[in-house]
Amino acid sequence: MFSNLDFDVVRRSLGYLFLDGMTFTLTLTALATLGGIVLGTLIALMRLGNLPVLPKIAAAYVNFMRSLPLVLVIFWFYFLVPYIGAWITGAERPIAVGAFTSSLITFTLFEAAYFAEIMRAGIQSIPKGQVAAGYALGLTYPQVMANIVLPQAFRNMLPVLLTQTIILFQDTSLVYVLSLTDFLGAASKVAQRDGRLVEMYLFAAVVYFAISFAASSLVKRLQARTAIIR
Amino acid sequence: MIEIKHVDKWYGPSFQVLTDCTTAVVKGEVVVVCGPSGSGKSTLIKCVNALEPFQKGDIIVDGIKVNDPKTNLPKLRSRVGMVFQHFELFPHLKITENLCLAQQKVLGRSRDEAMARGKKLLERVGLTAQADKYPGQLSGGQQQRVAIARALAMDPIVMLFDEPTSALDPEMVGEVLDVMVQLAQEGMTMMVVTHEMGFARKVAHRVIFMDRGEIVEDATKDEFFGRPRSERAQTFLSKILTH
Numbered sequence: 001m002f003s004n005l006d007f008d009v010v011r012r013s014l015g016y017l018f019l020d021g022m023t024f025t026l027t028l029t030a031l032a033t034l035g036g037i038v039l040g041t042l043i044a045l046m047r048l049g050n051l052p053v054l055p056k057i058a059a060a061y062v063n064f065m066r067s068l069p070l071v072l073v074i075f076w077f078y079f080l081v082p083y084i085g086a087w088i089t090g091a092e093r094p095i096a097v098g099a100f101t102s103s104l105i106t107f108t109l110f111e112a113a114y115f116a117e118i119m120r121a122g123i124q125s126i127p128k129g130q131v132a133a134g135y136a137l138g139l140t141y142p143q144v145m146a147n148i149v150l151p152q153a154f155r156n157m158l159p160v161l162l163t164q165t166i167i168l169f170q171d172t173s174l175v176y177v178l179s180l181t182d183f184l185g186a187a188s189k190v191a192q193r194d195g196r197l198v199e200m201y202l203f204a205a206v207v208y209f210a211i212s213f214a215a216s217s218l219v220k221r222l223q224a225r226t227a228i229i230r
Numbered sequence: 231m232i233e234i235k236h237v238d239k240w241y242g243p244s245f246q247v248l249t250d251c252t253t254a255v256v257k258g259e260v261v262v263v264c265g266p267s268g269s270g271k272s273t274l275i276k277c278v279n280a281l282e283p284f285q286k287g288d289i290i291v292d293g294i295k296v297n298d299p300k301t302n303l304p305k306l307r308s309r310v311g312m313v314f315q316h317f318e319l320f321p322h323l324k325i326t327e328n329l330c331l332a333q334q335k336v337l338g339r340s341r342d343e344a345m346a347r348g349k350k351l352l353e354r355v356g357l358t359a360q361a362d363k364y365p366g367q368l369s370g371g372q373q374q375r376v377a378i379a380r381a382l383a384m385d386p387i388v389m390l391f392d393e394p395t396s397a398l399d400p401e402m403v404g405e406v407l408d409v410m411v412q413l414a415q416e417g418m419t420m421m422v423v424t425h426e427m428g429f430a431r432k433v434a435h436r437v438i439f440m441d442r443g444e445i446v447e448d449a450t451k452d453e454f455f456g457r458p459r460s461e462r463a464q465t466f467l468s469k470i471l472t473h
Contacts, residue, residue, distance in 0.1 A: 127316075132276075
Protein backbone atom coordinates (compact mmCIF):
# COMPACT_ATOMS: atom_id res chain seq x y z
CA MET A 1 0.00 0.00 0.00
CA PHE A 2 2.80 2.38 0.85
CA SER A 3 4.91 1.27 -2.09
CA ASN A 4 3.75 4.04 -4.37
CA LEU A 5 4.32 6.86 -1.87
CA ASP A 6 6.97 9.39 -2.84
CA PHE A 7 8.31 11.29 0.11
CA ASP A 8 10.84 13.05 -2.04
CA VAL A 9 8.13 15.62 -2.73
CA VAL A 10 8.62 16.82 0.86
CA ARG A 11 12.33 17.30 0.36
CA ARG A 12 11.79 19.17 -2.89
CA SER A 13 9.30 21.61 -1.34
CA LEU A 14 11.03 22.18 2.03
CA GLY A 15 12.10 25.70 1.13
CA TYR A 16 8.60 26.76 0.17
CA LEU A 17 7.00 25.01 3.15
CA PHE A 18 9.22 26.55 5.79
CA LEU A 19 10.48 29.85 4.37
CA ASP A 20 7.08 30.91 3.10
CA GLY A 21 4.57 28.82 5.02
CA MET A 22 6.06 28.37 8.47
CA THR A 23 7.42 31.91 8.61
CA PHE A 24 3.91 33.18 8.01
CA THR A 25 2.42 30.85 10.63
CA LEU A 26 4.96 31.81 13.29
CA THR A 27 4.75 35.54 12.54
CA LEU A 28 0.97 35.51 12.79
CA THR A 29 1.10 33.43 15.99
CA ALA A 30 3.67 35.69 17.66
CA LEU A 31 2.01 39.00 16.73
CA ALA A 32 -1.50 37.81 17.58
CA THR A 33 -0.31 36.44 20.93
CA LEU A 34 1.41 39.70 21.81
CA GLY A 35 -1.58 41.80 20.76
CA GLY A 36 -4.01 39.37 22.36
CA ILE A 37 -2.23 39.44 25.72
CA VAL A 38 -2.01 43.24 25.80
CA LEU A 39 -5.64 43.72 24.75
CA GLY A 40 -6.79 40.81 26.88
CA THR A 41 -5.12 42.26 29.98
CA LEU A 42 -6.82 45.59 29.36
CA ILE A 43 -10.19 43.85 28.96
CA ALA A 44 -9.58 41.89 32.18
CA LEU A 45 -8.76 45.13 34.03
CA MET A 46 -11.90 46.75 32.60
CA ARG A 47 -13.96 43.79 33.70
CA LEU A 48 -12.55 43.77 37.24
CA GLY A 49 -12.52 47.53 37.75
CA ASN A 50 -15.29 49.40 39.48
CA LEU A 51 -15.90 52.03 36.84
CA PRO A 52 -19.47 52.23 35.58
CA VAL A 53 -20.51 50.36 32.40
CA LEU A 54 -16.97 49.17 31.46
CA PRO A 55 -17.26 45.77 33.22
CA LYS A 56 -20.44 45.04 31.30
CA ILE A 57 -18.91 46.05 27.98
CA ALA A 58 -15.87 43.86 28.66
CA ALA A 59 -18.03 40.89 29.66
CA ALA A 60 -20.25 41.33 26.60
CA TYR A 61 -17.19 41.42 24.33
CA VAL A 62 -15.73 38.26 25.81
CA ASN A 63 -19.00 36.37 25.67
CA PHE A 64 -19.67 37.52 22.11
CA MET A 65 -16.26 36.48 20.78
CA ARG A 66 -16.36 33.14 22.55
CA SER A 67 -19.78 32.33 21.10
CA LEU A 68 -18.67 32.53 17.46
CA PRO A 69 -16.69 30.03 15.41
CA LEU A 70 -13.25 31.38 14.56
CA VAL A 71 -13.65 30.71 10.82
CA LEU A 72 -16.77 32.83 10.77
CA VAL A 73 -15.00 35.72 12.50
CA ILE A 74 -12.07 35.50 10.06
CA PHE A 75 -14.43 35.72 7.11
CA TRP A 76 -16.54 38.35 8.63
CA PHE A 77 -13.65 40.66 9.43
CA TYR A 78 -12.07 40.20 6.04
CA PHE A 79 -15.19 41.55 4.33
CA LEU A 80 -16.11 44.07 7.01
CA VAL A 81 -12.81 45.73 7.98
CA PRO A 82 -12.47 47.68 4.69
CA TYR A 83 -15.89 49.23 5.29
CA ILE A 84 -15.27 49.96 8.97
CA GLY A 85 -11.93 51.54 8.00
CA ALA A 86 -13.67 53.73 5.46
CA TRP A 87 -16.31 54.70 7.99
CA ILE A 88 -13.71 55.68 10.62
CA THR A 89 -11.49 57.66 8.28
CA GLY A 90 -14.42 59.13 6.36
CA ALA A 91 -13.12 57.80 3.05
CA GLU A 92 -15.59 57.31 0.24
CA ARG A 93 -14.44 53.88 -0.82
CA PRO A 94 -13.71 50.81 1.28
CA ILE A 95 -10.11 50.86 2.40
CA ALA A 96 -7.97 48.10 0.98
CA VAL A 97 -6.81 45.92 3.87
CA GLY A 98 -4.46 43.08 3.02
CA ALA A 99 -5.45 39.56 3.92
CA PHE A 100 -2.54 39.36 6.38
CA THR A 101 -3.51 42.55 8.22
CA SER A 102 -7.11 41.44 8.31
CA SER A 103 -6.24 38.02 9.73
CA LEU A 104 -3.87 39.59 12.25
CA ILE A 105 -6.61 41.92 13.51
CA THR A 106 -9.06 39.03 13.65
CA PHE A 107 -6.78 36.72 15.58
CA THR A 108 -5.75 39.51 17.98
CA LEU A 109 -9.34 40.45 18.75
CA PHE A 110 -10.47 36.83 18.98
CA GLU A 111 -7.61 35.65 21.16
CA ALA A 112 -7.95 38.74 23.38
CA ALA A 113 -11.26 37.33 24.61
CA TYR A 114 -9.56 34.11 25.73
CA PHE A 115 -6.48 35.84 27.14
CA ALA A 116 -8.78 38.22 29.02
CA GLU A 117 -10.39 35.34 30.87
CA ILE A 118 -6.99 33.84 31.68
CA MET A 119 -5.71 37.17 32.99
CA ARG A 120 -8.90 37.73 34.95
CA ALA A 121 -8.36 34.45 36.76
CA GLY A 122 -4.71 35.38 37.29
CA ILE A 123 -5.52 38.79 38.74
CA GLN A 124 -8.18 37.32 41.01
CA SER A 125 -5.67 34.76 42.31
CA ILE A 126 -3.59 37.53 43.91
CA PRO A 127 -4.60 37.98 47.59
CA LYS A 128 -6.37 41.21 48.51
CA GLY A 129 -3.68 41.88 51.11
CA GLN A 130 -1.11 42.41 48.35
CA VAL A 131 -3.20 45.22 46.91
CA ALA A 132 -3.75 46.69 50.38
CA ALA A 133 0.00 46.60 51.04
CA GLY A 134 0.63 48.46 47.79
CA TYR A 135 -1.93 51.12 48.64
CA ALA A 136 -0.59 51.42 52.19
CA LEU A 137 2.83 52.32 50.75
CA GLY A 138 1.25 55.17 48.79
CA LEU A 139 1.17 53.50 45.38
CA THR A 140 -1.69 54.44 43.06
CA TYR A 141 -4.04 51.94 41.42
CA PRO A 142 -2.06 51.82 38.12
CA GLN A 143 1.20 51.44 40.06
CA VAL A 144 -0.22 48.62 42.19
CA MET A 145 -1.43 46.84 39.07
CA ALA A 146 1.77 47.34 37.07
CA ASN A 147 4.27 46.54 39.84
CA ILE A 148 2.50 44.11 42.15
CA VAL A 149 -0.60 42.44 40.75
CA LEU A 150 0.11 41.91 37.03
CA PRO A 151 3.69 40.59 37.38
CA GLN A 152 2.44 37.98 39.84
CA ALA A 153 -0.65 37.21 37.75
CA PHE A 154 1.49 36.71 34.63
CA ARG A 155 3.77 34.32 36.43
CA ASN A 156 0.89 32.34 37.88
CA MET A 157 -0.83 32.17 34.51
CA LEU A 158 2.23 31.61 32.29
CA PRO A 159 1.54 27.90 31.67
CA VAL A 160 -2.06 28.60 30.66
CA LEU A 161 -1.07 31.58 28.50
CA LEU A 162 1.49 29.48 26.64
CA THR A 163 -0.94 26.59 26.22
CA GLN A 164 -3.40 29.03 24.68
CA THR A 165 -0.61 30.21 22.37
CA ILE A 166 -0.01 26.63 21.22
CA ILE A 167 -3.72 26.37 20.41
CA LEU A 168 -3.45 29.65 18.51
CA PHE A 169 -0.47 28.26 16.58
CA GLN A 170 -2.69 25.43 15.37
CA ASP A 171 -5.68 27.67 14.75
CA THR A 172 -3.74 29.97 12.41
CA SER A 173 -4.16 27.26 9.77
CA LEU A 174 -7.72 28.54 9.37
CA VAL A 175 -6.39 31.45 7.31
CA TYR A 176 -6.72 29.11 4.33
CA VAL A 177 -10.23 30.54 3.95
CA LEU A 178 -8.61 33.84 2.94
CA SER A 179 -6.30 32.00 0.50
CA LEU A 180 -3.28 32.93 2.60
CA THR A 181 -0.31 30.63 2.48
CA ASP A 182 0.55 29.49 5.97
CA PHE A 183 2.37 26.22 6.62
CA LEU A 184 -0.67 24.01 6.12
CA GLY A 185 -1.74 26.11 3.14
CA ALA A 186 1.68 25.67 1.54
CA ALA A 187 1.61 21.94 2.14
CA SER A 188 -1.86 21.75 0.71
CA LYS A 189 -0.87 23.64 -2.46
CA VAL A 190 2.10 21.36 -3.11
CA ALA A 191 -0.05 18.33 -2.40
CA GLN A 192 -2.60 19.32 -4.99
CA ARG A 193 -0.07 20.47 -7.56
CA ASP A 194 1.90 17.23 -7.44
CA GLY A 195 -0.95 14.90 -6.55
CA ARG A 196 0.81 13.87 -3.33
CA LEU A 197 -1.95 14.43 -0.78
CA VAL A 198 -1.08 11.59 1.63
CA GLU A 199 2.62 12.46 1.80
CA MET A 200 2.13 16.18 2.31
CA TYR A 201 -0.67 15.96 4.87
CA LEU A 202 1.24 13.30 6.79
CA PHE A 203 4.29 15.51 6.84
CA ALA A 204 2.25 18.55 7.92
CA ALA A 205 0.73 16.56 10.77
CA VAL A 206 4.16 15.41 11.94
CA VAL A 207 5.50 18.98 11.91
CA TYR A 208 2.51 20.41 13.81
CA PHE A 209 2.75 17.59 16.33
CA ALA A 210 6.50 18.00 16.82
CA ILE A 211 6.35 21.75 17.33
CA SER A 212 3.30 21.69 19.62
CA PHE A 213 4.68 18.81 21.66
CA ALA A 214 8.09 20.43 22.03
CA ALA A 215 6.44 23.70 23.04
CA SER A 216 4.34 22.06 25.74
CA SER A 217 7.39 20.30 27.18
CA LEU A 218 9.13 23.65 27.21
CA VAL A 219 6.18 25.18 29.06
CA LYS A 220 6.57 22.62 31.82
CA ARG A 221 10.25 23.41 32.24
CA LEU A 222 9.65 27.15 32.11
CA GLN A 223 6.95 26.81 34.73
CA ALA A 224 9.42 25.37 37.21
CA ARG A 225 11.86 28.19 36.53
CA THR A 226 9.55 31.20 36.74
CA ALA A 227 7.42 30.01 39.65
CA ILE A 228 7.34 32.44 42.56
CA ILE A 229 9.17 31.13 45.60
CA ARG A 230 6.68 30.69 48.41
CA MET B 231 -1.47 63.22 64.98
CA ILE B 232 -4.48 60.91 64.53
CA GLU B 233 -7.96 62.03 65.48
CA ILE B 234 -10.84 59.59 65.20
CA LYS B 235 -14.22 61.26 65.69
CA HIS B 236 -17.54 59.44 66.00
CA VAL B 237 -16.75 56.85 63.34
CA ASP B 238 -19.52 54.46 62.30
CA LYS B 239 -19.09 51.70 59.76
CA TRP B 240 -21.55 49.19 58.35
CA TYR B 241 -21.06 46.13 56.17
CA GLY B 242 -24.17 46.11 54.03
CA PRO B 243 -27.31 47.83 55.20
CA SER B 244 -27.64 46.33 58.66
CA PHE B 245 -24.39 44.89 60.05
CA GLN B 246 -22.62 47.57 62.05
CA VAL B 247 -18.91 46.88 62.68
CA LEU B 248 -17.91 50.19 64.25
CA THR B 249 -20.13 52.24 66.52
CA ASP B 250 -19.32 55.82 67.47
CA CYS B 251 -15.55 55.29 67.81
CA THR B 252 -13.76 58.36 69.15
CA THR B 253 -10.13 58.57 70.21
CA ALA B 254 -6.86 60.29 69.38
CA VAL B 255 -3.18 59.52 69.16
CA VAL B 256 -0.80 62.40 69.81
CA LYS B 257 2.72 62.75 68.46
CA GLY B 258 5.18 60.36 70.07
CA GLU B 259 2.46 58.32 71.71
CA VAL B 260 2.21 54.52 71.59
CA VAL B 261 -1.38 53.33 71.72
CA VAL B 262 -2.28 49.65 71.95
CA VAL B 263 -5.69 48.54 70.72
CA CYS B 264 -6.91 45.23 72.11
CA GLY B 265 -10.12 43.28 72.41
CA PRO B 266 -11.70 39.96 71.45
CA SER B 267 -11.87 38.68 67.85
CA GLY B 268 -14.43 40.45 65.74
CA SER B 269 -14.48 43.51 67.96
CA GLY B 270 -13.54 45.78 65.06
CA LYS B 271 -9.99 46.68 66.07
CA SER B 272 -8.43 45.72 62.74
CA THR B 273 -11.23 47.47 60.89
CA LEU B 274 -10.68 50.64 62.89
CA ILE B 275 -6.94 50.75 62.22
CA LYS B 276 -7.55 50.15 58.50
CA CYS B 277 -9.91 53.11 58.47
CA VAL B 278 -7.04 55.35 59.60
CA ASN B 279 -5.25 55.11 56.24
CA ALA B 280 -8.49 54.61 54.30
CA LEU B 281 -7.90 50.99 53.36
CA GLU B 282 -11.45 50.52 54.65
CA PRO B 283 -14.15 53.08 53.96
CA PHE B 284 -16.50 54.21 56.72
CA GLN B 285 -19.92 55.82 56.46
CA LYS B 286 -20.09 58.31 59.31
CA GLY B 287 -17.70 60.44 61.34
CA ASP B 288 -14.25 61.83 60.56
CA ILE B 289 -10.66 60.67 60.78
CA ILE B 290 -7.95 63.31 60.62
CA VAL B 291 -4.28 62.38 60.19
CA ASP B 292 -1.73 65.17 60.61
CA GLY B 293 -4.42 67.76 59.85
CA ILE B 294 -5.66 66.00 56.72
CA LYS B 295 -9.17 64.60 56.60
CA VAL B 296 -8.94 60.97 55.44
CA ASN B 297 -12.60 60.70 54.42
CA ASP B 298 -12.59 63.86 52.31
CA PRO B 299 -13.02 62.77 48.65
CA LYS B 300 -10.59 65.54 47.66
CA THR B 301 -7.77 64.13 49.80
CA ASN B 302 -4.80 62.79 47.88
CA LEU B 303 -4.87 59.34 49.49
CA PRO B 304 -1.66 57.92 47.98
CA LYS B 305 0.23 60.94 49.29
CA LEU B 306 -1.30 60.62 52.75
CA ARG B 307 -0.73 56.85 52.88
CA SER B 308 2.92 57.27 51.92
CA ARG B 309 3.38 59.11 55.23
CA VAL B 310 1.55 56.48 57.28
CA GLY B 311 3.45 53.22 57.67
CA MET B 312 1.44 50.04 57.95
CA VAL B 313 2.42 46.52 59.00
CA PHE B 314 0.00 43.68 58.27
CA GLN B 315 -0.83 40.46 60.04
CA HIS B 316 0.28 38.37 57.04
CA PHE B 317 3.34 40.52 56.22
CA GLU B 318 2.26 41.09 52.61
CA LEU B 319 5.76 41.32 51.22
CA PHE B 320 5.71 41.14 47.43
CA PRO B 321 6.73 37.51 46.75
CA HIS B 322 7.97 38.10 43.18
CA LEU B 323 10.50 40.74 44.29
CA LYS B 324 13.74 40.35 46.18
CA ILE B 325 13.97 41.83 49.67
CA THR B 326 15.87 44.87 48.38
CA GLU B 327 13.25 45.43 45.68
CA ASN B 328 10.50 45.20 48.28
CA LEU B 329 12.26 47.98 50.17
CA CYS B 330 13.01 50.18 47.14
CA LEU B 331 9.79 49.94 45.11
CA ALA B 332 7.66 52.57 46.85
CA GLN B 333 10.64 54.79 47.71
CA GLN B 334 11.33 55.16 44.01
CA LYS B 335 7.77 55.18 42.66
CA VAL B 336 6.13 57.29 45.35
CA LEU B 337 8.87 59.43 46.90
CA GLY B 338 10.81 59.75 43.65
CA ARG B 339 14.10 58.76 45.24
CA SER B 340 16.92 57.63 43.00
CA ARG B 341 17.84 53.97 42.87
CA ASP B 342 21.03 54.57 44.88
CA GLU B 343 19.27 56.65 47.52
CA ALA B 344 16.51 54.08 47.93
CA MET B 345 18.99 51.23 48.09
CA ALA B 346 21.09 53.02 50.71
CA ARG B 347 18.05 53.74 52.87
CA GLY B 348 16.78 50.17 52.43
CA LYS B 349 20.13 48.62 53.34
CA LYS B 350 20.37 50.82 56.44
CA LEU B 351 16.94 49.72 57.67
CA LEU B 352 17.68 46.10 56.83
CA GLU B 353 20.74 46.37 59.04
CA ARG B 354 18.61 47.88 61.75
CA VAL B 355 16.25 44.90 61.78
CA GLY B 356 19.25 42.58 61.59
CA LEU B 357 18.65 41.09 58.15
CA THR B 358 21.49 42.40 56.00
CA ALA B 359 22.40 38.83 55.04
CA GLN B 360 18.96 38.25 53.50
CA ALA B 361 19.04 41.29 51.17
CA ASP B 362 19.16 39.32 47.92
CA LYS B 363 16.71 36.59 48.86
CA TYR B 364 13.03 36.34 48.03
CA PRO B 365 10.39 36.68 50.78
CA GLY B 366 9.46 32.99 50.46
CA GLN B 367 12.99 32.03 51.56
CA LEU B 368 12.63 33.86 54.88
CA SER B 369 10.96 32.75 58.11
CA GLY B 370 7.77 34.46 59.23
CA GLY B 371 9.59 36.54 61.84
CA GLN B 372 12.18 37.65 59.30
CA GLN B 373 9.47 38.53 56.79
CA GLN B 374 7.65 40.66 59.33
CA ARG B 375 10.86 42.49 60.20
CA VAL B 376 11.38 43.20 56.50
CA ALA B 377 7.80 44.47 56.35
CA ILE B 378 8.55 46.87 59.21
CA ALA B 379 11.72 48.03 57.43
CA ARG B 380 9.73 48.51 54.22
CA ALA B 381 7.25 50.76 56.03
CA LEU B 382 10.03 52.70 57.77
CA ALA B 383 11.83 53.28 54.46
CA MET B 384 9.09 55.74 53.57
CA ASP B 385 10.02 57.87 56.61
CA PRO B 386 6.47 57.74 58.02
CA ILE B 387 5.16 60.18 60.62
CA VAL B 388 3.13 57.41 62.26
CA MET B 389 3.18 53.60 62.16
CA LEU B 390 0.11 51.38 62.21
CA PHE B 391 0.46 47.73 63.22
CA ASP B 392 -2.40 45.33 62.49
CA GLU B 393 -1.80 42.25 64.67
CA PRO B 394 1.86 42.03 63.61
CA THR B 395 2.62 38.88 65.61
CA SER B 396 -0.65 36.92 65.29
CA ALA B 397 0.45 34.87 62.29
CA LEU B 398 3.87 34.01 63.71
CA ASP B 399 5.17 30.86 65.35
CA PRO B 400 5.66 31.55 69.07
CA GLU B 401 9.46 31.51 68.93
CA MET B 402 9.44 34.30 66.35
CA VAL B 403 7.19 36.70 68.21
CA GLY B 404 10.07 38.01 70.30
CA GLU B 405 12.29 39.14 67.43
CA VAL B 406 9.44 41.19 65.94
CA LEU B 407 8.42 42.70 69.28
CA ASP B 408 12.06 43.68 69.95
CA VAL B 409 12.07 45.78 66.78
CA MET B 410 8.75 47.37 67.77
CA VAL B 411 9.89 48.13 71.32
CA GLN B 412 13.03 49.78 69.99
CA LEU B 413 10.93 51.84 67.60
CA ALA B 414 8.62 52.94 70.43
CA GLN B 415 11.54 53.90 72.63
CA GLU B 416 12.92 56.10 69.85
CA GLY B 417 9.70 58.13 69.99
CA MET B 418 7.83 56.84 66.93
CA THR B 419 4.09 57.50 67.04
CA MET B 420 2.45 54.09 66.94
CA MET B 421 -1.03 52.60 66.89
CA VAL B 422 -0.79 48.86 67.52
CA VAL B 423 -3.55 46.28 67.33
CA THR B 424 -2.23 43.34 69.32
CA HIS B 425 -2.88 40.74 71.97
CA GLU B 426 0.69 41.03 73.27
CA MET B 427 0.02 42.46 76.71
CA GLY B 428 3.72 42.25 77.57
CA PHE B 429 4.42 44.71 74.77
CA ALA B 430 1.61 46.96 76.00
CA ARG B 431 2.98 46.96 79.56
CA LYS B 432 6.49 47.71 78.37
CA VAL B 433 6.02 50.60 75.95
CA ALA B 434 2.38 51.63 75.58
CA HIS B 435 1.24 54.98 76.87
CA ARG B 436 -2.42 54.21 76.44
CA VAL B 437 -4.55 51.14 75.93
CA ILE B 438 -7.84 51.09 74.02
CA PHE B 439 -10.16 48.17 74.64
CA MET B 440 -12.77 47.41 71.99
CA ASP B 441 -15.74 45.08 72.05
CA ARG B 442 -18.48 44.62 69.45
CA GLY B 443 -17.37 47.62 67.44
CA GLU B 444 -17.29 50.03 70.36
CA ILE B 445 -14.41 51.59 72.25
CA VAL B 446 -15.26 50.37 75.73
CA GLU B 447 -12.16 51.55 77.51
CA ASP B 448 -9.61 54.24 76.61
CA ALA B 449 -7.18 54.64 79.49
CA THR B 450 -3.55 55.14 80.32
CA LYS B 451 -1.54 51.95 80.61
CA ASP B 452 -1.39 52.03 84.42
CA GLU B 453 -5.09 52.67 84.76
CA PHE B 454 -5.92 49.90 82.31
CA PHE B 455 -3.75 47.23 83.88
CA GLY B 456 -4.46 48.50 87.39
CA ARG B 457 -8.20 48.69 87.56
CA PRO B 458 -10.17 48.67 84.29
CA ARG B 459 -13.44 50.47 84.72
CA SER B 460 -15.51 48.21 82.50
CA GLU B 461 -16.47 44.70 83.40
CA ARG B 462 -15.85 43.48 79.85
CA ALA B 463 -12.25 44.68 79.92
CA GLN B 464 -11.73 43.00 83.28
CA THR B 465 -13.07 39.69 81.98
CA PHE B 466 -10.90 39.98 78.85
CA LEU B 467 -7.77 40.73 80.88
CA SER B 468 -8.39 37.93 83.35
CA LYS B 469 -8.76 35.50 80.45
CA ILE B 470 -5.58 36.42 78.60
CA LEU B 471 -3.35 37.19 81.56
CA THR B 472 -3.93 33.96 83.51
CA HIS B 473 -2.21 31.91 80.80
